Amino acid sequence: MTTPYKLVLHDSFFNHTIRRLKPRTAHCLPLAASVFDAVRLFATSHVGSVFVLDDNDVLRGIFTERDLITKFDANRPIEEIKLPEVMSSPVEHMRSSASLGRLLHTISRLGVRYVAIIDRAKDTRRIISARDVIDFVFNLVMQKDAAASHGEVASAAEIKAFFDSPVSTLNPRAPVILPEDENIYQTIQVLKQQRAGSLMISNSTSQCAGIFGERDLSLRVFAKGLEIKRTKLKEVMTPQPVCIKDSAPISEAFTLMSPRGFRHIPLLNDSGQPCGLISIHDLISVLGQHT
Numbered sequence: 001m002t003t004p005y006k007l008v009l010h011d012s013f014f015n016h017t018i019r020r021l022k023p024r025t026a027h028c029l030p031l032a033a034s035v036f037d038a039v040r041l042f043a044t045s046h047v048g049s050v051f052v053l054d055d056n057d058v059l060r061g062i063f064t065e066r067d068l069i070t071k072f073d074a075n076r077p078i079e080e081i082k083l084p085e086v087m088s089s090p091v092e093h094m095r096s097s098a099s100l101g102r103l104l105h106t107i108s109r110l111g112v113r114y115v116a117i118i119d120r121a122k123d124t125r126r127i128i129s130a131r132d133v134i135d136f137v138f139n140l141v142m143q144k145d146a147a148a149s150h151g152e153v154a155s156a157a158e159i160k161a162f163f164d165s166p167v168s169t170l171n172p173r174a175p176v177i178l179p180e181d182e183n184i185y186q187t188i189q190v191l192k193q194q195r196a197g198s199l200m201i202s203n204s205t206s207q208c209a210g211i212f213g214e215r216d217l218s219l220r221v222f223a224k225g226l227e228i229k230r231t232k233l234k235e236v237m238t239p240q241p242v243c244i245k246d247s248a249p250i251s252e253a254f255t256l257m258s259p260r261g262f263r264h265i266p267l268l269n270d271s272g273q274p275c276g277l278i279s280i281h282d283l284i285s286v287l288g289q290h291t
Contacts (some may be wrong), residue, residue, distance in 0.1 A: 007057065007289055008141060013152040014101030018094060021103075021136050021256060023117040025278050026051045026127035033058060034223070035078040035086060038063050043223040047135060048215065049114045051091070051124060052083045058283055059124035061087030065214040068222065071220050072275060078222055088172055093118045096126075104133065104288035105181060111281065130280050132257075137287055138258040163251035170253075171275035172267055175200050180209060180234035187212065198264040200274050201237050208255050208266050209227045210237030215263065243268050 027041055028051045037048050042065060052061040063083050071086040072078070092106060093116035106115060107130050117126040141153055153159065177198035179189060191199060191214075197214030212233055220236040221228060243266040244252050256262040257280055267276035 003089060006157055007286075008154050009137070010151050010153060011125055012030050012150065013140075014063040014099060014104070014180060016100050016152075017097050018100060018103055019096045020100065021128055021132055023096060023126040024132070026116070026125050026126060026233075028053050029063075029083060030055070033083050034061070035072060035083065038083060039046045039068075039078065039218055039222045041220050047125070048218075051082075051116070051127070052087050052089075052224075053124060057122055057124060059091055059093075059116060059118070060084070061089035062091045062116070063087040064114060064199060065112045065218045066113070069188055069197070069214055074188050074228060076187055080205055091116045094198075095119050098217045101288075103128065104284060106287035107133065108281070108285040113281075116188055130284050131261075134254075134283060138254060145241070148214050149243050159236070163254065164249050166247045167250055167253050167267060167278055168246040168276070170250065170278060172246070172278040172282055173270075175266065175274045177207065177274060178233060179203070180232065180237070182232070182233050184217070184226070184228040184231045185234065187215070188228065194258070196277075197279065198277065200266050200277070201233050201243075203234070208221045208241065208243055208268065210234070211241040211264065212237045213264055241266055243274075250283075254283065257283065 027045055027047050029037055031052060031054055041050055042048060049062055049064040051059055052063060054060050062098050067086055072081055078258055090114045096117050096119055106112060115128050117128060118124060176194050178190060178199055178201060180203045196265050198211055199213055200208045201210035203209040216236055216238060220228055221231060231278045246267040246269055253265055256265055265278045266274055267277040267278060
């Protein structure tokens with residue numbers, strides 16, 4: 001990717017180890033657990049992934065909210081689907097002594113959002129997410145004067161140039177748009193076909209009346225036991241989402257994603273029409289570049 005700005009993070013940042021991000025304890029379920037068990041855990045623990053362990057506490061897979069779209073059979077009740085049928089395996093993993101450069105490369109190039117941190121044979125309960133990386137970098141650049149003195153981040157002027165650049169330079173993907181009366185079953189099929197984690201929703205008055213993503217599918221549909229062939233998007237979408245112009249500065253998108261916690265942000269052109277969707281992965285891909 002060719003960028004019109006200098007990169008924010010310098011080599012000394014990438015040479016630090018993953019320990020600096022303080023990997024957190026992962027939530028875990030046994031192999032015998034069902035998709036419903038995982039969805040219930042997502043809802044009660046406010047997480048988007050779960051490790052799947054065997055009887056010896058060995059990590060066998062990971063199940064995420066994205067897997068609700070890409071992996072499981074929407075024609076079967078989620079109570080009947082066991083996690084080994086739909087989990088991702090093997091799990092992408094690293095030691096805590098691995099470099100931050102390797103971590104960002106793995107997340108940006110392989111498209112994974114969760115990495116297991118394993119230092120010993122049965123050390124299977126720590127995890128780092130793309131969200132953790134974004135939040136850490138946000139806090140780092142907000143302390144840019146101290147960090148720059150150690151060569152970790154660019155100068156204040158270079159950071160400003162990066163954050164002032166339009167979000168269109170991040171090459172956001174074209175939006176997927178469905179009408180608000182579409183049912184969730186068909187929505188899942190479209191998301192799967194488009195390899196997308198979220199989409200925009202239109203109605204008679206707006207091309208971006210709402211947004212619906214994997215978190216909505218997990219918490220607003222499956223966790224509540226709704227029938228996916230009868231439930232319509234307008235019943236479970238996030239209405240009136242925050243949208244920004246594709247000419248808006250990267251800083252605006254960065255602030256919405258961290259600390260406000262957005263996963264996806266709809267982009268509008270000067271005419272107010274949807275023209276793109278930016279994700280955490282788009283930011284990670286740029287931040288992960290270094291010489």
